[in-house]
Amino acid sequence: GESVGLHLPTLSVQEGDNSIINCAYSNSASDYFIWYKQESGKGPQFIIDIRSNMDKRQGQRVTVLLNKTVKHLSLQIAATQPGDSAVYFCAAHVQGAQKLVFGQGTRLTINP
């Protein structure tokens, strides 16, 4: 199977600073990873994804880094804004499976 864990349940950053949220996975057969953002009262919203044949992918203000050697991925949010306040989940897909395994989530709080 697969287990996915996040390093910190909560993260507090100053508005305008960069945020880094970390995630570890256990199964070396995991071939695809997604970061989701979940705001209060809403379902998870796709942010960015990365395949296991890549080590970095950039989106608008977000970057995902994948280190397959240590089975670690991170989400970097540049110039954090109040609207970034949410719970962030990483999710891993194991090759051949039809499901995603979600990590425990990190609550990101933005200080003004």
Place this chain on the structure above:
Amino acid sequence: DTEVTQTPKHLVMGMTNKKSLKCEQHMGHRAMYWYKQKAKKPPELMFVYSYEKLSINESVPSRFSPECPNSSLLNLHLHALQPEDSALYLCASSPTSQISGANVLTFGAGSRLTVL
């Protein structure tokens, strides 16, 4: 239409009641999912439907009964639930059940269920 719509948003039911949660998408997706999310926890997969057929049941108790009447609709029938079943129930869909960069799951806002 790029949304997954879930109804009702909130549901309160007794342990002897029968109720249903509904999910609808018009994106042409052929895979649909039910997830359960307890407070401060990640979503946990319950069921996967692929081309209107049940393909995964994650050992969910029979008091939860999924139904996929057509490619756009997914129901979750609830009967004789327990208070510990109180949670946010999330529906999701994807183009197919082969999860990859081209098949990202799109989630609905969820139905918050309280069992008294």
